[in-house]
Amino acid sequence: xxxxxxxxxxxxxxxxxxxxxxxxxxxxxxxxxxxxxxxxxxxxxxxxxxxxxxxxxxxxxxxxxxxxxxxxxxxxxxxxxxxxxxxxxxxxxxxxxxxxxxxxxxxxxxxxxxxxxxxxxxxxxxxxxxxxxxxxxxxxxxxxxxxxxxxxxxxxxxxxxxxxxxxxxxxxxxxxxxxxxxxxxxxxxxxxxxxxxxxxxxxxxxxxxxxxxxxxxxxxxxxxxxxxxxxxxxxxxxxxxxxxxxxxxxxxxxxxxxxxxxxxxxxxxxxxxxxxxxxxxxx
Numbered sequence: 001x002x003x004x005x006x007x008x009x010x011x012x013x014x015x016x017x018x019x020x021x022x023x024x025x026x027x028x029x030x031x032x033x034x035x036x037x038x039x040x041x042x043x044x045x046x047x048x049x050x051x052x053x054x055x056x057x058x059x060x061x062x063x064x065x066x067x068x069x070x071x072x073x074x075x076x077x078x079x080x081x082x083x084x085x086x087x088x089x090x091x092x093x094x095x096x097x098x099x100x101x102x103x104x105x106x107x108x109x110x111x112x113x114x115x116x117x118x119x120x121x122x123x124x125x126x127x128x129x130x131x132x133x134x135x136x137x138x139x140x141x142x143x144x145x146x147x148x149x150x151x152x153x154x155x156x157x158x159x160x161x162x163x164x165x166x167x168x169x170x171x172x173x174x175x176x177x178x179x180x181x182x183x184x185x186x187x188x189x190x191x192x193x194x195x196x197x198x199x200x201x202x203x204x205x206x207x208x209x210x211x212x213x214x215x216x217x218x219x220x221x222x223x224x225x226x227x228x229x230x231x232x233x234x235x236x237x238x239x240x241x242x243x244x245x246x247x248x249x250x251x252x253x254x255x256x257x258x259x260x261x262x263x264x265x266x267x268x269x270x271x272x273x274x275x276x277x278x279x280x281x282x283x
Contacts, residue, residue: 002030002101007091007125008080009036010061013106013138020136020267021104022069023144025076028172033098034062034080037090058082088124095131103133107261123258126242126270132165134237136267146173148235150266151212152180152226153198155190158241158273163201165271166239167210175237177205180229181216223259230266239269 006021008014018034025032036058062080070078083090095103107122126133151166153159170177181198183191198214205212219225230238242257257270 002028003095003098004028004030004032005091005095005098005100005103006032006034007037007087007103007105007121008034008062008065010058011106011138013136015065016138016140017104017106017134017136018065019069020134020144022073022076022078024102024104024134024146024169024172026073027145028101028169030101031077032079033094033100034065034078035091035094036062036080036082037087038082038084039087087121088128091121091125092128092130095129100131102131103129105133105135106138107135123261126257126261130272132269132271134267134269135261137265140265140267144236146170146175146236148233149175149177149237149239149269150180150226150230150233150235151177151201151239152182152222152229153194153201154182154184154222155193155197156241157197160197160201160204161273162239162241162269162271163204166237166269167205167208169237169239169269170205170210171208175211177210177212178229178233178235179205179212179214180226181214182222182225183216183218184220184222223256223263226260227264227266230264235266237267237269238264239271242270242272 004021004025006018008018021032024030066078081094083094091103091105103125105122105125122135126135146169149166149170151163166177169175179198179201181194183194185191202212202214215229217225217229226238226240238260240257240260260268261270
């Protein structure tokens with residue numbers, strides 16, 4: 001079975017991510033491993049009330065979660081683990097050790113709300129993970145199962161690499177991929193490169209039997225354009241690379257993936273360039 005790691009701190013945000021991961025596991029023949037990390041003694045502790053007594057109450061909370069949600073997904077194997085140390089490192093180490101297919105984590109975005117550890121560690125998990133990561137904003141009602149996946153294509157060479165894993169997710173859910181060509185320049189050579197990469201992605205999806213559509217957007221900030229488009233078509237997943245084309249606007253606002261993770265009301269699938277994906281061949 002394909003392992004999916006879910007970062008849990010028992011906030012509403014992380015429970016929302018867990019429910020989303022359950023639906024994905026059900027469609028992908030996946031196994032869920034819920035991971036709670038006890039902070040090392042040198043870090044400031046901020047626990048949810050129900051888990052103030054650390055491991056003893058965490059175990060009970062996990063059992064309560066499984067008892068509540070397992071009946072809806074009887075075919076999904078759910079287990080849990082408690083680790084101690086730096087949160088983002090323990091989550092990503094667990095995924096690496098278990099050769100996980102995916103990490104799912106909640107995020108409070110750019111609000112600055114850090115009552116629970118999940119909010120301040122989501123970006124670190126995305127940056128440190130060698131496997132794909134789905135981040136889900138707190139307070140967002142998510143349509144399940146997945147039906148529309150936005151695949152933004154820019155002029156960066158690695159932009160195509162996300163097609164493999166996104167295609168696998170689309171196949172598992174019988175979803176449609178929306179290939180969004182993002183033009184940030186009037187230069188013909190740059191626009192031709194975007195068109196070429198988009199056509200290569202389409203050819204790959206054709207080979208894999210994945211449904212897709214083309215669309216395009218003229219933009220200065222690819223993060224804003226991607227989010228706006230995803231909202232317009234009511235998508236329920238955006239797939240991005242953790243390193244993408246850099247424009248002046250993006251230099252000042254921060255890395256592309258982090259902008260999307262922090263600001264998108266739609267779940268975001270972040271993939272590192274040049275990683276080996278077990279779900280497909282990639283580019």
